[in-house]
Amino acid sequence: xxxxxxxxxxxxxxxxxxxxxxxxxxxxxxxxxxxxxxxxxxxxxxxxxxxxxxxxxxxxxxxxxxxxxxxxxxxxxxxxxxxxxxxxxxxxxxxxxxxxxxxxxxxxxxxxxxxxxxxxxxxxxxxxxxxxxxxxxxxxxxxxxxxxxxxxxxxxxxxxxxxxxxxxxxxxxxxxxxxxxxxxxxxxxxxxxxxxxxxxxxxxxxxxxxxxxxxxxxxxxxxxxxxxxxxxxxxxxxxxxxxxxxxxxxxxxxxxxxxxxxxxxxxxxxxxxxxxxxxxxxxxxxxxxxxxxxxxxxxxxxxxxxxxxxxxxxxxxxxxxxxxxxxxxxxxxxxxxxxxxxxxxxxxxxxxxxxxxxxxxxxxxxxxxxxxxxxxxxxxxxxxxxxxxxxxxxxxxxxxxxxxxxxxxxxxxxxxxxxxxxxxxxxxxxxxxxxxxxxxxxxxxxxxxxxxxxxxxxxxxxxxxxxxxxxxxxxxxxxxxxxxxxxxxxxxxxxxxxxxxxxxxxxxxxxxxxxxxxxxxxxxxxxxxxxxxxxxxxxxxxxxxxxxxxxxxxxxxxxxxxx
Amino acid sequence: xxxxxxxxxxxxxxxxxxxxxxxxxxxxxxxxxxxxxxxxxxxxxxxxxxxxxxxxxxxxxxxxxxxxxxxxxxxxxxxxxxxxxxxxxxxxxxxxxxxxxxxxxxxxxxxxxxxxxxxxxxxxxxxxxxxxxxxxxxxxxxxxxxxxxxxxxxxxxxxxxxxxxxxxxxxxxxxxxxxxxxxxxxxxxxxxxxxxxxxxxxxxxxxxxxxxxxxxxxxxxxxxxxxxxxxxxxxxxxxxxx
Numbered sequence: 171x172x173x174x175x176x177x178x179x180x181x182x183x184x185x186x187x188x189x190x191x192x193x194x195x196x197x198x199x200x201x202x203x204x205x206x207x208x209x210x211x212x213x214x215x216x217x218x219x220x221x222x223x224x225x226x227x228x229x230x231x232x233x234x235x236x237x238x239x240x241x242x243x244x245x246x247x248x249x250x251x252x253x254x255x256x257x258x259x260x261x262x263x264x265x266x267x268x269x270x271x272x273x274x275x276x277x278x279x280x281x282x283x284x285x286x287x288x289x290x291x292x293x294x295x296x297x298x299x300x301x302x303x304x305x306x307x308x309x310x311x312x313x314x315x316x317x318x319x320x321x322x323x324x325x326x327x328x329x330x331x332x333x334x335x336x337x338x339x340x341x342x343x344x345x346x347x348x349x350x351x352x353x354x355x356x357x358x359x360x361x362x363x364x365x366x367x368x369x370x371x372x373x374x375x376x377x378x379x380x381x382x383x384x385x386x387x388x389x390x391x392x393x394x395x396x397x398x399x400x401x402x403x404x405x406x407x408x409x410x411x412x413x414x415x416x417x418x419x420x421x422x423x424x425x426x427x428x429x430x431x432x433x434x435x436x437x438x439x440x441x442x443x444x445x446x447x448x449x450x451x452x453x454x455x456x457x458x459x460x461x462x463x464x465x466x467x468x469x470x471x472x473x474x475x476x477x478x479x480x481x482x483x484x485x486x487x488x489x490x491x492x493x494x495x496x497x498x499x500x501x502x503x504x505x506x507x508x509x510x511x512x513x514x515x516x517x518x519x520x521x522x523x524x525x526x527x528x529x530x531x532x533x534x535x536x537x538x539x540x541x542x543x544x545x546x547x548x549x550x551x552x553x554x555x556x557x558x559x560x561x562x563x564x565x566x567x568x569x570x571x572x573x574x575x576x577x578x579x580x581x582x583x584x585x586x587x588x589x590x591x592x593x594x595x596x597x598x599x600x601x602x603x604x605x606x607x608x609x610x611x612x613x614x615x616x617x618x619x620x621x622x623x624x625x626x627x628x629x630x631x632x633x634x635x636x637x638x639x640x641x642x643x644x645x646x647x648x649x650x651x652x653x654x655x656x657x658x659x660x661x662x663x664x665x666x667x668x669x670x671x672x673x674x675x676x677x678x679x680x681x682x683x684x685x686x687x688x689x690x691x692x693x694x695x696x697x698x699x700x701x702x703x704x705x706x707x708x709x710x711x712x713x714x715x716x717x718x719x720x721x722x723x724x725x726x727x728x729x730x731x732x733x
Numbered sequence: 734x735x736x737x738x739x740x741x742x743x744x745x746x747x748x749x750x751x752x753x754x755x756x757x758x759x760x761x762x763x764x765x766x767x768x769x770x771x772x773x774x775x776x777x778x779x780x781x782x783x784x785x786x787x788x789x790x791x792x793x794x795x796x797x798x799x800x801x802x803x804x805x806x807x808x809x810x811x812x813x814x815x816x817x818x819x820x821x822x823x824x825x826x827x828x829x830x831x832x833x834x835x836x837x838x839x840x841x842x843x844x845x846x847x848x849x850x851x852x853x854x855x856x857x858x859x860x861x862x863x864x865x866x867x868x869x870x871x872x873x874x875x876x877x878x879x880x881x882x883x884x885x886x887x888x889x890x891x892x893x894x895x896x897x898x899x900x901x902x903x904x905x906x907x908x909x910x911x912x913x914x915x916x917x918x919x920x921x922x923x924x925x926x927x928x929x930x931x932x933x934x935x936x937x938x939x940x941x942x943x944x945x946x947x948x949x950x951x952x953x954x955x956x957x958x959x960x961x962x963x964x965x966x967x968x969x970x971x972x973x974x975x
Binding site: 242243244245249251254256258265267268271293345347349 | 841845868869870871872896898900901902903904905906907908910945946948949
């Protein structure tokens, strides 16, 4: 598993940062939203309470006023009083006609007031007639529970039948006597709770001694509400119903009956939080894209120079040599410093390498010189071959690197002769077969020696194969034609030319013209044609150049001949 | 009823028919409720007092309006004046018609109650400076005298016994009650609660004290000729209904 790229790392880091910040902002925001929602829900309920108080007291006042006016109904009073008197009479049966009149008047009044039920009640709280929507709940003869210790003697919560009613009572008076009363009942049922809920813009509940008479709350919250016994309905508070937080605001109190408005904070907060989340999502999207753009830009300005640096390093390690200096990126001081340091390191490395090569080269030259010195006849042979092959390389238009390889390779081509005994090497007579075999080992021996020096690896073919022939009769491997590297063929030609023009203990050197003729004669069998032609082309230039070479080294030159 | 009972008593004595007939005639002459008979002490008298232990239900303070009144509020008549004492089981006679009056003053009927004999007429003079109306829904005596202005008066004759409740359709809080009897043995107590009914035929009778809202109290009373019986009433008799 390799380490992640810098771009990836920058992206991940910036993304995580943004996500962290967004998360924190969301947490803070949702807490704040919740707090504000709690406050606003409570405020809503409180204002709803004020509205309710006003509306409700106004409503009751209006109702009482209108009923008081309606109660001044002479027909109703006359019929009721006459009926009551006749009912109490000793031997008279109460007239059903009178009762019908009372009923008719009650219906008429009920049509004029906004009450669920209107009842005409006698002095002993017995319903004589009733009208209105819920008249059937208050049939004739129903005994109305007294209004106990309530808002006023004429208003309160009264239990009639199975229901609870908010009752406003208006007396029916004849002179100083009260013959009965008009009772206006508003049923404290779910319908009334719904009206309350509309006023409070939330939910509403009607409670009596801890029991829920009616409420607009549904589901499990309603169950919890019913089970919530300890009611302190005098102050606003927060309770938990079905796992949700609810704000409760008392609206009013009517005897034992409490009216409360309630609203789910969680439900309200949910919407608000969602709205805030939506806003936050847009902000987050923007922040993330900005972060991505920023981090990509940052990574590019950082990673590109680093990339170049690392590529240079890679190239250096694979080719074991320094290339050109890395250009300064100019993106940051640190990077430029790093690049400069790297460049100077490269430079010092290059110089150290050059120095090492020079040292090696010196050592190799010394080795070659020592080899040449073993036989005075072959003295300077390696140097001459070296000059020849470089000149031939120029004729063949080889690049400078190859020519450099040629030069050093030529210098070392006979290094393997170190292992050939002096008596064989210096023998002036004809060599025996065994002696010749000993001579033939020198390319392989040279290659073996050079293999221990890594930077001489490119020169090994010239050393090892410079006695191979195009016709396959060479040694040590008997390679043919193009199987032999060009460098080895060049060295072979140059070696042969120098050997022919050099004097030996047993013969004098031939003239270059003869040697060239000999070379040309053996093109294809012993020598490579291109190399021979290159040598022929290079020779005049070498002689005319008046190069600073040892005159002794070039016996084949005309000047040397005259000397 | 009463003459028949006497007849039966006479029969128990197994008297000869002519004597019986003579006695009956004599009795009928004797029990004729006339003033000269009272002087001969052939009839009895009932006296007593009426006491109210419970005033009529207290006026509510929650009336929609203050009671309107033109002028200083007159001292209300004692509630005792709204009680009638009468015998409930004496035979119907043909009592002389009476003249009664219920004034309409300060938006009240005054007096609140009158007791009259059948055939009597009751006048309703309007003594307020505005219109009044008199009507009744009572059984068998429903009437409406219409609206009439200040200073004028209308009257109504009541021929049948019963309770007639009278109202004003303009002022719904006004009410009065008229008791019409087909005999003359009734009275309304004095302000101090004492009452007297003269010329009552001897015998066991039921005496009733009646108030329109409190109700009535009945008691048996024995009247002897020339003697005064005593019967005190304590109202109310309104039993708790719950």
